[in-house]
Amino acid sequence: MPTRLKKPSLTNKLLIAALLLGFQGYLAHHALNGQYGVNSQRELVQRKAQLTVQNQLLDYRIETAKNRNSLLVADRLDPDMLSERARGLLGWSNPDDVLIAIDQE
Numbered sequence: 001m002p003t004r005l006k007k008p009s010l011t012n013k014l015l016i017a018a019l020l021l022g023f024q025g026y027l028a029h030h031a032l033n034g035q036y037g038v039n040s041q042r043e044l045v046q047r048k049a050q051l052t053v054q055n056q057l058l059d060y061r062i063e064t065a066k067n068r069n070s071l072l073v074a075d076r077l078d079p080d081m082l083s084e085r086a087r088g089l090l091g092w093s094n095p096d097d098v099l100i101a102i103d104q105e
Contacts, residue, residue, distance in 0.1 A: 032038050070076060087093060 030037060034040065071078075071081075087097075093099060
């Protein structure tokens with residue numbers, strides 16, 4: 001008993017080829033323009049540079065705050081510096097102080 005095999009039609013072949021080409025186009029598009037694609041790598045590098053600068057600024061501010069905080073430790077508190085700062089903030093002066101007037105224009 002002979003078996004008849006159905007020959008694939010030309011439309012099926014073209015349809016499968018078109019679907020595969022469409023899928024390859026989809027993958028190529030996302031490889032270039034996707035969230036982690038080639039084009040977005042430039043944006044990620046720029047963002048990394050911005051965050052690095054911001055991180056350095058915050059590190060500087062943290063070091064400054066630590067330095068100012070260390071001046072308040074009782075072992076390292078300088079009474080002269082404390083009185084000078086307090087008098088400067090209050091606008092008071094001692095008779096022995098030498099005052100230098102600075103124009104703030």
